[in-house]
Amino acid sequence: MPGFQEWLVIALVALLVFGPNRLPEVARTAAKAIVKFRAEARRNIDELKRTAEFEGLDTELRDLRREVRGTQQDLRQGLRGMIDEPQPARRPPAGASAPTPPVDLEAT
Numbered sequence: 575m576p577g578f579q580e581w582l583v584i585a586l587v588a589l590l591v592f593g594p595n596r597l598p599e600v601a602r603t604a605a606k607a608i609v610k611f612r613a614e615a616r617r618n619i620d621e622l623k624r625t626a627e628f629e630g631l632d633t634e635l636r637d638l639r640r641e642v643r644g645t646q647q648d649l650r651q652g653l654r655g656m657i658d659e660p661q662p663a664r665r666p667p668a669g670a671s672a673p674t675p676p677v678d679l680e681a682t
Contacts, residue, residue: 576584592600 588600589597
């Protein structure tokens with residue numbers, strides 16, 4: 575950033591080049607250009623930040639999809655194993671009585 579002496583030299587050169595009549599107009603035009611440049615720079619920075627956030631979310635989404643696919647494959651393999659293996663007949667444990675049928679109290 576230029577110091578006081580540098581600004582003074584710049585002002586004197588501008589005064590000599592543009593003259594005292596056009597110098598205010600040139601200063602206004604330069605100020606407007608600087609304001610537009612800063613606004614555009616802010617917009618670009620905001621857009622880059624949003625893009626970076628979306629890329630981060632996109633990466634997280636890809637990771638979640640991989641995890642879900644892995645879980646699906648694990649479940650399918652488990653189900654296939656259960657279907658392929660013959661299931662033994664379930665017998666009540668030794669000493670247990672047979673289950674009692676439900677009773678409809680209103681029917682009696």
